[in-house]
Amino acid sequence: MKHATLIGIVIAIVLLLGGCAAPAKDVAMEQDVNVIVEQADEADAQMEIISDIEEVEADVASAERLEGGADEGADMVVVIRDFKFQPSAMTIPAGASVEFINMDNAPHTATSDSWDTGTLAKKQSKVIVFDEPGTYEYVCQFHPGMRGQIVVE
Numbered sequence: 725m726k727h728a729t730l731i732g733i734v735i736a737i738v739l740l741l742g743g744c745a746a747p748a749k750d751v752a753m754e755q756d757v758n759v760i761v762e763q764a765d766e767a768d769a770q771m772e773i774i775s776d777i778e779e780v781e782a783d784v785a786s787a788e789r790l791e792g793g794a795d796e797g798a799d800m801v802v803v804i805r806d807f808k809f810q811p812s813a814m815t816i817p818a819g820a821s822v823e824f825i826n827m828d829n830a831p832h833t834a835t836s837d838s839w840d841t842g843t844l845a846k847k848q849s850k851v852i853v854f855d856e857p858g859t860y861e862y863v864c865q866f867h868p869g870m871r872g873q874i875v876v877e
């Protein structure tokens with residue numbers, strides 16, 4: 725075999741291998757890009773969850789601050805959140821006070837036949853003192869589906 729022929733064969737093999745390897749490399753790169761895009765999406769989703777968690781934590785922290793403030797003045801706290809009185813039912817001794825705190829953006833009231841917080845805007849609160857034993861059903865004047873009960877013993 726002549727030297728030139730041998731070189732020709734070697735070049736042909738190299739070109740063949742190169743031709744096969746190139747698309748394989750493209751596929752690999754495409755997969756790499758896909759993986760990177762997936763990872764970026766995942767990171768985005770995680771960031772969203774983290775910012776959601778931070779929002780909830782800030783909400784809880786401000787509610788706790790308000791509740792902490794209530795400890796100085798009121799015996800019990802009803803937090804108004806997500807159009808619900810929380811807790812919606814409680815039993816307290818006569819003479820106890822309850823602070824109603826609105827944590828919703830919407831205004832609410834806690835209104836019974838014998839007492840009323842009046843309109844509470846966001847983060848406003850009102851303390852009601854319960855001297856008379858009895859069962860007090862109350863509602864929000866703006867949202868009659870919001871109901872609560874306080875039993876005074």
Ligand SMILES: [Cu+2]
Binds near residue numbers: 864867
């Ligand atoms: Cu309401």
